[in-house]
Amino acid sequence: MENKLVFITGASSGIGEACARKFAANGANLILNARNLARLQELKKDLESQYSISVYLLPFDVRDRELVIKSINSLPAKWQDIDILINNAGLVIGVDKEFEGNLDEWDTVIDTNIKGLLTMTRIIVPGMIERQKGQIINIGSIAGEAAYPGGSVYCATKAAVKALTDGLRIDLVDTPLRVTNIKPGMVETNFSVVRYRGDKTTADNFYKGIHALSGEDVAESVYFAASVPPHVQIAEILVMPTNQATGTISYKKNT
Numbered sequence: 271m272e273n274k275l276v277f278i279t280g281a282s283s284g285i286g287e288a289c290a291r292k293f294a295a296n297g298a299n300l301i302l303n304a305r306n307l308a309r310l311q312e313l314k315k316d317l318e319s320q321y322s323i324s325v326y327l328l329p330f331d332v333r334d335r336e337l338v339i340k341s342i343n344s345l346p347a348k349w350q351d352i353d354i355l356i357n358n359a360g361l362v363i364g365v366d367k368e369f370e371g372n373l374d375e376w377d378t379v380i381d382t383n384i385k386g387l388l389t390m391t392r393i394i395v396p397g398m399i400e401r402q403k404g405q406i407i408n409i410g411s412i413a414g415e416a417a418y419p420g421g422s423v424y425c426a427t428k429a430a431v432k433a434l435t436d437g438l439r440i441d442l443v444d445t446p447l448r449v450t451n452i453k454p455g456m457v458e459t460n461f462s463v464v465r466y467r468g469d470k471t472t473a474d475n476f477y478k479g480i481h482a483l484s485g486e487d488v489a490e491s492v493y494f495a496a497s498v499p500p501h502v503q504i505a506e507i508l509v510m511p512t513n514q515a516t517g518t519i520s521y522k523k524n525t
Contacts, residue, residue, distance in 0.1 A: 271296040273297065273298075273299065274297075274298045275300075275351060275352050275354070276293045276298045276300050276352075276354040276356065277301040277303070277356065278290055278300065278301070278358055279304070279356065279358050279359035279386070280304055281300075281303055281313065283304075283309065284460055285358055285459065286304065286358040286485075287313060288488065289356055289358065289488075290302055291486075292490070293493065294317045294320070295321060296493070297323060298323065298354075299325070300324075300326070301327075301328055301345070301352065302314065302325060302326070303329065305330070310329055313325075326345070328342070328345075331386075332382060332386030332389065333386055338389050339393055350397065351401060352398065353404055354496055355395070356409070357386075357387045357390055357391065357406065357407070357408045359382060359386055360382055360383045361379060361383070361461065361464050362421065362461070362465045364467060365419075365466070368422045379423055380423070380427055383427035383428065383430070395447070402446055403447070404448075405496055406435075406447070406450070407450045407496065408431050408434070408449075408452070409431075410431040410452060411453055411454060412453050412454065413517055414428030414430075416517055418517050418518045432451055448504075450496075450503070450505065450506070450507070451506045453508045454509050455509065455517070456510065456511055457484065457485065458482040458483070459485050462476055479523040479524065480520055480522045487509070491509050
């Protein structure tokens with residue numbers, strides 16, 4: 271992965287941060303995006319001090335289409351030839367029934383998980399096609415396999431990620447580009463704190479009794495998909511804790 275250029279959205283924490291650390295450890299230069307500039311700056315300083323790589327920061331909200339386009343178009347020439355795009359930015363807010371949910375929160379989830387991913391893809395992939403090399407790795411979810419209680423809108427967005435990933439792979443079938451969907455099950459990150467609207471206690475309790483995945487576990491799958499030989503395309507990886515079977519079936523020990 272040495273000298274590859276990897277663009278990661280939602281890189282300030284969780285899976286995105288873990289991917290940044292994994293790729294940096296293997297010699298990749300990074301463009302890191304998130305809304306939290308201070309956290310990105312800390313991560314950049316940490317990675318550049320540990321590894322012989324360079325990090326470029328692009329702080330924006332993927333929902334802001336104009337800013338996304340302006341920011342990417344402003345990249346210096348040496349940072350324009352992106353080899354791998356990791357569409358990681360995503361969230362869920364609340365566990366409401368579909369007929370009780372907050373419409374504004376749904377807008378945030380849909381605009382981030384679907385429209386943000388589409389914007390990033392639309393702006394970056396044409397350059398990959400022109401250079402005849404590149405890979406797009408979308409962070410989906412086991413939630414895209416089937417709906418579960420209190421998660422219909424989020425599940426719908428991750429089902430959309432699957433459809434968009436498959437569709438892009440079809441659209442690029444006559445090119446050397448590869449397209450991958452990484453679908454994690456239960457991952458213990460700040461993601462669940464956002465789901466429970468900042469209630470960390472409830473978020474922590476959700477993982478009690480099960481050894482959930484970490485962001486680092488998911489980053490291993492992402493890196494694997496990116497590091498196989500060029501003629502190999504890892505279309506999908508569904509990765510779960512050992513004691514999880516589906517999006518709704520898991521075993522938690524009494525604690």
